[in-house]
Amino acid sequence: MSIVPVSLGARSYDVRIETGLLDRAGEALAPYASGRPFLVVTDTNVAAAQWPRLAAALEGAGLRAELVTLPAGEATKDWKHLESLTDRMIAHGIERADHVVAFGGGVIGDLVGFAAAILKRGCRFIQIPTTLLAQVDSSVGGKTAINSRAGKNLIGAFHQPSLVLIDPATLDTLGRRDVAAGYAEVVKYGLIDDADFFAWCEANGAALLAGDPEARSHAIAKSVAAKAAIVAEDEREITGRRALLNLGHTFGHALEAETGFSDRLLHGEGVAAGMALAFAYSARRGECPPEDAARVRDHLRAMALPASLADAGIDASGATLVAHMLHDKKMSAGTLPFLLARGIGQTWLAKDVDLADVSAFLDESR
CATH class of the missing domain: 1.20.1090.10 (Dehydroquinate synthase-like - alpha domain)
Known part of the structure; x- marks a missing residue:
C-alpha cells in the first residue's frame, strides 16, 4: 500500500492507494464508525459495478450501511440533488462527528463533500473515488462544490475529507473514454512543474490506458503526492x-x-x-x-x-x-x-x- 499524507495540521489525513483495497475497506472504515449505519452515497453506474464489493467489505467487518443512489452525470451537481441529499442525511440522523462516504467519481465526491460542509455547519466525510479523475485530483484537497447555470463549481466550500481510499482496480469497469478523461489530470502534474513526469507519461500513457496495473498505480501515487504537496x-x-x-x-x-x-x-x-x-x-x-x-x-x-x-x-x-x-x-x-x-x-x-x-x-x- 502507498500512503500519501496530506499535511494540514488538525485537518491532516491520509490517502491510501492499493489494488484490492476496496475489498478491505471495512477494516479501514471501522475506526470511523459511529454505531449507526454508514451513509454511503454513490451513482447508478457505481452502484451496479462496485457496490457489491464495498457492501461485502463492510459486512465482513461487522459494519452496516445505507446506500443512497443518485443519477450518474454532471447534471447531478445541482441545487436539486444537493437539497435531496441533505434531506436524506438529516433523515438518517447524521451528527457533526459522523462520516458520510462519497463512493464514486468527481461528481459524487464534490456533491457529498459540499453537503457535508454545510449540514449542521459541518460534518465529516470519507472519499472512496472510483474514477481516475477523482483518484488523482478531485478526491484530494477539499474542494467541494455544485454547478450553477452561470458556471461550474461556483457554489462550494473548502472541506477536507477525513480519509481517502483508492483502489486502482475500480478503473477496470470504466470505459476507455472515462479513463482517458482522467488521464488528462495525470498529465497536468507533469506540465505544471515536472518535465520528467511528462516524459514518463509520453512513454507509459498508452499502457496506462490499456489497463497496465503498474502504470496506473504509479501514476495515481505520483499525482496524489504532487497534489498533496501543493495543497x-x-x-x-x-x-x-x-x-x-x-x-x-x-x-x-x-x-x-x-x-x-x-x-x-x-x-x-x-x-x-x-x-x-x-x-x-x-x-x-x-x-x-x-x-x-x-x-x-x-x-x-x-x-x-x-x-x-x-x-x-x-x-x-x-x-x-x-x-x-x-x-x-x-x-x-x-x-x-x-x-x-x-x-x-x-x-x-x-x-x-x-x-x-x-x-x-x-x-x-x-
Whole structure:
C-alpha cells in the first residue's frame, strides 16, 4: 500500500492507494464508525459495478450501511440533488462527528463533500473515488462544490475529507473514454512543474490506458503526492501556489459551459483541450517554445483526448467563450488570472492577460 499524507495540521489525513483495497475497506472504515449505519452515497453506474464489493467489505467487518443512489452525470451537481441529499442525511440522523462516504467519481465526491460542509455547519466525510479523475485530483484537497447555470463549481466550500481510499482496480469497469478523461489530470502534474513526469507519461500513457496495473498505480501515487504537496503549501489558494492546479481549467470550463456541462465533453476532456490551448496561447505570446506546445498537443491526441476547439466539437466564437470565462470563480477586481507556460514543466500564473486578446486567439484557433 502507498500512503500519501496530506499535511494540514488538525485537518491532516491520509490517502491510501492499493489494488484490492476496496475489498478491505471495512477494516479501514471501522475506526470511523459511529454505531449507526454508514451513509454511503454513490451513482447508478457505481452502484451496479462496485457496490457489491464495498457492501461485502463492510459486512465482513461487522459494519452496516445505507446506500443512497443518485443519477450518474454532471447534471447531478445541482441545487436539486444537493437539497435531496441533505434531506436524506438529516433523515438518517447524521451528527457533526459522523462520516458520510462519497463512493464514486468527481461528481459524487464534490456533491457529498459540499453537503457535508454545510449540514449542521459541518460534518465529516470519507472519499472512496472510483474514477481516475477523482483518484488523482478531485478526491484530494477539499474542494467541494455544485454547478450553477452561470458556471461550474461556483457554489462550494473548502472541506477536507477525513480519509481517502483508492483502489486502482475500480478503473477496470470504466470505459476507455472515462479513463482517458482522467488521464488528462495525470498529465497536468507533469506540465505544471515536472518535465520528467511528462516524459514518463509520453512513454507509459498508452499502457496506462490499456489497463497496465503498474502504470496506473504509479501514476495515481505520483499525482496524489504532487497534489498533496501543493495543497499543504496553499490549502485555500491564498498564495497562488495551488492555483497552478487549475492549468487548462479556465479554457476547459468555458468549453464545458458551451456544451451545457453535458456528456458531449467530459470534464477531463475539457481540461485536456484547455491545457493544449493554454500552451498554444503561451506560444502565441512568445513565452513558450512552439515545439513544446506541439508536443503537448500531439501527446494528448495520441491518448484520444481533444487538443483543439475542433477536437472538442466547439465552433463558438471567441467572444462567446470569453463570456463564459467572466463567470470564473477566480475573477478578482475584474481581472481573470490565466495559467500559462514557459515550457513543459514551467507553468506560471499570469495576471495581465487581455481577454480581448484571448478572444482573438480563440477565433484564430477555430
